Amino acid sequence: MSIAPSLALGLPLGLGLAGAIAATMMKRGVAQAGAAVAALAFLLYLLAAPGVTETTDLRFGFWSVPSLGVVGGLRLDGLSLVFVLLITGIGALVLLYASRYLKGDTRLPRLVTLLLIFMVAMLGAVTADDVVTLFVFWELTSLASFFLVAYDHEKPGARKAALQALLVTGGGGLALLAGLILVAMAAGTTSLSGIIAAREAVLAHPAAIPAMLLVVLGCFTKSAQFPFQFWLPNAMAAPTPVSAYLHSATMVKLGIYLLARLNPVYQHEAFWQELLTTAGLLTTAVGAIYALRESDLKRVLAWTTVTALGSLTMLIGLAPALSATAAVTFLLVHALYKAALFLVAGIVDHETGTRDAAALGGLRRAMPLTALAAVLAALSMAGLPPFVGFVAKEIIYEAKLATGGAAGLFASIGFLVNAAMVAIAGLLSWRLFFGPLRPTPATPHDPPKSMLAGPILLAGLGLLAGAAPSLVGAWLVDGAVAAMLGAPAAVPLKLWHGFTPVLALSAATIALGLLLLLAWGRLMPRLRRASAFDRFDTARLYDRALAGLVAWAEGTTRLVQHGSLRGYMQVLLLVAALGPLAVLVARGGLDLPEAAPLDFRALAFLPIALGAIAAAVARGTLAAVMATGLVGFGTALVFLTFGAPDVALTQFTVEVLLIVILATVLIRLPVRARDVRTGRQRTVDAAVAGALGLSVALVLLAVLAAPFDPRLGEWFGAESVPGGHGRNVVNVILVDFRALDTLGEIAVLAIAAFSVIALLRASGRGARVGS
Structure with missing residues (x-):
């Protein structure tokens, strides 16, 4: 069964917006209603899935500007299908979870509204088939996430984290905009599918490399790639539902989505491959090390998310069919187990009063269902059979070993990083829920069913997918891989590959991970005390850059906003004088008109000149006003002399009124001070005035020297x-x-x-x- 493209692509966005508006007016059941909206959107995409294959897609064009080459619309292909199902499915579970996690919080309607707006923005971004539409939704995700991270805006830490996330991702968004514009100009269209079809034209454009770098920069900031990885752990100041939704399964993968979407254009370019693989390897290593340094459950999960994002970026850079299949598989696996573990961390914090892993242990008897969800998700994270995480880890190792000369480096770093992830998985399951029970601020117990449904279902899906990987591959992975490579590429997913070197590598990974888990209690404090990690942390560079920007802004403000009216006027008049002169000189426009016989009507300008000189040398305010009036009357005389009596009468009337009003006001005001300027100040003012007069004169002479064009007057x-x-x-x-x-x-x-x-x-x- 399939549905019309307009319903499959347009209706979920409409439902999300309608739900967001309705949430602002609801007082009860708002989170459950939001969950129902997300679930309905998930159902619509599920019904549309049969119409999406490796070679077919669904399109819905709802706007276009043909004269500008803009062909707006939405498109659902294999890659988009994976993302929309994750966005809506996990979104429904997170909203259901929030209904009890934030029960009694008067701000819950606002949170639901923001989550639904964010869901719409994500859906629009991953289904956009136009770079203009894509960028609008891209920026909307940044704005929505800013308000979500700053949910507890009374806390300075939340405000700082939200601002940091907005500045990093927003700055990257500006780079992305410039890159997308260059790519669209090179392709001659703003359509993403059209850009991919015009691959040769894009690569042949002189701005191909700058465009690629700008797009990659935007993607790296969004997906927390090195050196921008610091904003993601700091964003854990947000409530757990926000962290589980934005920072595990959805927003942080938007950059990964765009890299995968544009991979058919750049996949054979060596620079693209080297850039993505290098950044990905650095990000995985940094994330793994910092994850082992943390004891806060949410920050531990945030750093492991950074590691996963680095692995995805690296796999996209490797390009062949095997690595593309590994990337899509791991994308699904990570979304399932990471969202489940974030929700588990929130449950532990909610029910025990702490999320410090060093202070927790033995919670299995008090929280058996939570322990079940945590163990299932952690086993998938560790890559143990028969979970789908094992399938992903096996194919990732295969992809790394098949890279040729760099296989050893990729496999070695991947081995150490995966061992660290095994240790973290053990920390989040075995250490928290087994062993002796440790005292906690609150008496631990399992939460209500609405909070358990999400983590148990997500963790259980990891087990079911591992039991039938071929079905997952045929239904979701193959279509996404075809979109990522620009052509179908059948790489079957299997749970068992036999006794191979990859299996031995997996076993060694688990063994080393268990050793790290046993040593975590001693290793974590030592890593935390190592000052080198803090000294070279890119977050310090961000703080210094931000402080420098503020200091520069303050210095500029002191320089420009100095409080002197004379200074402001000098700057304005100098710009007005030098601007036109610079254009005339640069464009060769300086010219003088031919000499003409003396016209006695020019004597009418004499009062204007005398009035201007008198106003400049006047010592008193009233005298300056009278001299300025002489300039106005002289102007009226010029109009009258050159055949514009109506304008002259208007000028004369206005000038009389102005002088009378100003004189009356000045007589009544207690103004006693005369001109107190120094001789130097008066000289500078005279020079500025002379420069402006000279500029205006030269412009008028250049205009008179040009042939008169009567067309407009006629x-x-x-x-x-x-x-x-x-x-x-x-x-x-x-x-x-x-x-x-x-x-x-x-x-x-x-x-x-x-x-x-x-x-x-x-x-x-x-x-x-x-x-």
Whole structure:
């Protein structure tokens, strides 16, 4: 059974938005309603799954701008299908979990609203078949995650973590935007499928490498790749439902999604492969080491997520069919066990009052169902049969060993990292739930069923998928691998490959992981005391960069916002003077008109010059106002002399009113100070004024030197009567042809008038109160 593309792709987004709006008005059952919305969206995608194969997809085009090459729309293929099922399925379980985890919290409706908005943003991003649509949803995930991480905004740590996540991912988003624009320009289309089809044109473009680097930078910041990995553990200031949803299965994998989506374009480029594999290896190593240094359960899980994201990036960079299959398989495996373990960590914290692994132990008898979920998820994380984690680990080892010359390096680092993950899995299961019971701040017990449903179901799916890996491969993995490689590539998933070197490597990994688990109590404090890890932590670089940016901004503010009106005017006038001159010089526009016979009408400009000089040398304010008025009257004389009596009359009237008002106000104001500028200040002011006058004069002379083009004036004259129904061309231009401009000017004057009235009334009331 399949459904129409418009329903499969458009309806889940509409449902999510409607649910988010409804959540703001609900007081009871809001989280359960949100879970139902996510579950319904999951069902819609599940019904659409039969229409998605290795060679077919579903498309829904709902907007386009053909003139700009923009072909907006949504597309569901094998890669998108994997993500939408994870986003909606895990989202439904997390919302159900939140209904009891945050029971009684008055902010729960806001959390549900934000989670549903985030779900819509993620769904839109992974189904977008257009870089414009993709970027809009991409940025929406960053904004939604900012508010989700800052859920406890009363705490300084939550605000700092939210701002850090926003700055890192938002900065990467700007780089991504520039990269996507360059890629779209090279391909001649904004369609993602069109960009992949135009691979040769994209790679042949002069900006191919910069575009690739910008896109990779955006993906690296989103998916916490080295050196941007620090923001993800700090984001654990968010509540557990947020951490389980955003930072294990969904948002942090958005960068991985885009790398996989664009892999058909760059997969054969050596630079792409080296960049992704190098960053991936560094990220896995850093994540594993820092995970062993932590005892806070959520931070431990966050660092293991960093490790998993590094492994996915590295596998995408390896490119062949085997590594692509390994990447998609591990993507599914990690989402299942990591979301389950995050929810378990929240249960432990909720029911015991602490999430410090060093202070916990023996919880199995008090929390048997929680222990079951933790053990099932941890066994999949450790890669033990018959869990699907074992299938993923085996094929990852196979992919690394098949890389050729670098196989030894990949396998060695992967071996050590996987051993660390085995130790962490043991920490999250055996150490927490077995052995002697340790005292906790609260009496431990299993939570309600709504909190247990998510971790048990997710962990159980890991076991079921491991029992039938071929079905998982045929249903989900093969289609995603085909989209990732640009062509079908059948690599069957098997639970048992026989006695092979890979099996021996897996056994050695488990053995070393158990040794690390036994030594964790001594190893963790030593790693934490090692100052080198803190000294070279990229988070310190971020803090220094942010502090430097703030200091630079403060210095710039002190330089620019110095409080001197004279200084502000000098800067404005210098820019107005030098800007046009720079353009004239750069474009070769400096020119003088041909000499013309002396026109005695030019004497009308003499009052303007005299008034300007008088205003400049005037010592008193009233004298300066009178001199400025002479400039206005001289301007009116110029208009009258050169045949514009109506404009001259308007100028004369306005100038009279202005002088009368200013003179009246100045007489009443207690202004006694004369010009107190020093001689140097007056010289600087004169130089600035002279530069502005020279600039204006040169621009006017260049305009007069150019051939006169009468077309615009002729058009206004011809259209004045038929188009504006008026014979006064100036009035028609102001009222009809420049109607919006004139309306804006009227609005500004009206706003100024209302402001003056409000100020006068306020000052009048103040005077009465004071008296």
